Amino acid sequence: xxxxxxxxxxxxxxxxxxxxxxxxxxxxxxxxxxxxxxxxxxxxxxxxxxxxxxxxxxxxxxxxxxxxxxxxxxxxxxxxxxxxxxxxxxxxxxxxxxxxxxxxxxxxxxxxxxxxxxxxxxxxxxxxxxxxxxxxxxxxxxxxxxxxxxxxxxxxxxxxxxxxxxxxxxxxxxxxxxxxxxxxxxxxxxxxxxxxxxxxxxxxxxxxxxxxxxxxxxxxxxxxxxxxxxxxxxxxxxxxxxxxxxxxxxxxxxxxxxxxxxxxxxxxxxxxxxxxxxxxxxxxxxxxxxxxxxxxxxxxxxxxxxxxxxxxxxxxxxxxxxxxxxxxxxxxxxxxxxxxxxxxxxxxxxxxxxxxxxxxxxxxxxxxxxxxxxxxxxxxxxxxxxxxxxxxxxxxxxxxxxxxxxxxxxxxxxxxxxxxxxxxxxxxxxxxxxxxxx
Ligand SMILES: *Cc1c(COP(=O)(O)O)cnc(C)c1O
Numbered sequence: 001x002x003x004x005x006x007x008x009x010x011x012x013x014x015x016x017x018x019x020x021x022x023x024x025x026x027x028x029x030x031x032x033x034x035x036x037x038x039x040x041x042x043x044x045x046x047x048x049x050x051x052x053x054x055x056x057x058x059x060x061x062x063x064x065x066x067x068x069x070x071x072x073x074x075x076x077x078x079x080x081x082x083x084x085x086x087x088x089x090x091x092x093x094x095x096x097x098x099x100x101x102x103x104x105x106x107x108x109x110x111x112x113x114x115x116x117x118x119x120x121x122x123x124x125x126x127x128x129x130x131x132x133x134x135x136x137x138x139x140x141x142x143x144x145x146x147x148x149x150x151x152x153x154x155x156x157x158x159x160x161x162x163x164x165x166x167x168x169x170x171x172x173x174x175x176x177x178x179x180x181x182x183x184x185x186x187x188x189x190x191x192x193x194x195x196x197x198x199x200x201x202x203x204x205x206x207x208x209x210x211x212x213x214x215x216x217x218x219x220x221x222x223x224x225x226x227x228x229x230x231x232x233x234x235x236x237x238x239x240x241x242x243x244x245x246x247x248x249x250x251x252x253x254x255x256x257x258x259x260x261x262x263x264x265x266x267x268x269x270x271x272x273x274x275x276x277x278x279x280x281x282x283x284x285x286x287x288x289x290x291x292x293x294x295x296x297x298x299x300x301x302x303x304x305x306x307x308x309x310x311x312x313x314x315x316x317x318x319x320x321x322x323x324x325x326x327x328x329x330x331x332x333x334x335x336x337x338x339x340x341x342x343x344x345x346x347x348x349x350x351x352x353x354x355x356x357x358x359x360x361x362x363x364x365x366x367x368x369x370x371x372x373x374x375x376x377x378x379x380x381x382x383x384x385x386x387x388x389x390x391x392x393x394x395x396x397x398x399x400x401x402x403x404x405x406x407x408x409x410x411x412x413x414x415x416x417x418x419x420x421x422x423x424x425x426x427x428x429x430x431x432x433x434x435x436x437x438x
Contacts, residue, residue: 013242021061051121081247086375109413114236115146133208136335137169139227144178154178206311228264237270255408265343299357333421381413
């Protein structure tokens with residue numbers, strides 16, 4: 001078998017990029033939920049492993065990627081940068097469209113990038129179990145895979161409605177050796193609060209986070225792991241953008257516009273942050289668009305405020321765009337985008353005017369996904385289809401204004417395990433239908 005050692009080929013970036021080193025002003029710090037004073041790093045130690053906390057607070061521009069993590073990345077990275085010639089032809093646009101395809105990872109999305117780094121850091125400190133929450137199951141399956149690579153146990157609290165309705169990723173988690181529980185459930189005090197009132201409670205990400213955090217702080221050799229939102233998680237995802245910059249150079253491409261969908265903000269940040277350095281230095285006028293669902297519009301309708309990351313209020317207060325910790329979004333199919341908050345760093349960049357935010361409806365994104373499937377041959381995750389909807393709009397706008405702009409977007413995952421959602425929402429287009437007008 002041909003195994004690809006990244007360090008021989010020099011193809012994989014060997015550092016993550018920390019955008020905080022280049023920001024003119026940092027976002028307001030996280031607060032202790034009880035005292036409302038800036039959180040001291042030691043206060044996080046019962047929850048996260050120390051190596052992760054160090055990365056969370058670091059202001060170094062580049063953080064080295066350990067050799068064992070690079071080897072694990074090399075199984076599926078670098079991911080392809082693809083020229084979307086079929087989509088361009090269909091839209092009859094002068095815009096050139098490219099995408100970075102993260103669906104080739106072991107769990108079918110970008111989430112393995114941070115999962116592997118977090119599992120590695122925990123394994124270095126003698127941690128035996130990582131707890132976490134998962135909605136639709138993308139994050140849970142990524143963490144279960146990563147734990148299997150570094151000899152750890154994954155304990156996953158899965159939102160009950162997904163556990164029941166979307167067994168695909170629950171099965172994946174179990175195949176990777178992870179342990180899955182329906183949330184809210186009876187095994188934590190946070191879960192019991194809801195479970196005793198209603199054993200069929202559908203659950204939410206906020207409640208599942210409370211359960212996973214509680215399980216981590218109450219068990220020995222156990223820590224909690226989060227799949228998005230935090231600065232260090234966004235930083236781990238910059239491997240996407242760092243690879244993309246190199247691949248763009250090979251294509252002779254300089255994107256005018258970079259687009260990603262946002263749930264907690266990590267795949268968007270991962271692609272965009274490495275590109276943003278030049279814009280921060282005033283060297284170009286590149287645009288960045290973050291796309292979210294109309295049903296969970298934290299950036300376009302939420303308030304920038306201090307809020308908890310979970311429903312019970314166990315987590316630090318983060319200064320972020322939020323719909324409120326008690327907001328329970330309607331059950332849309334893009335489960336990975338159903339989070340009430342947004343990464344503080346992405347919120348900050350929106351406030352600085354560097355990132356534009358936009359929301360699309362479920363109907364719009366399924367239509368965009370079908371166009372993509374028929375023109376590019378990949379069934380996108382419903383989450384990623386939000387980015388595609390914005391790409392299509394921008395490409396049609398370029399057709400009107402006859403601008404030959406370069407658009408790059410993140411295809412954060414594939415939609416094979418969301419096939420039932422397509423069954424319920426798809427088949428709006430027939431082959432040969434004309435391209436949409438704008
Ligand atoms: C989880 C997920 C998202 C949303 O999370 P971010 O942290 O905003 O990236 C987007 N796309 C896919 C495929 C996901 O699994």
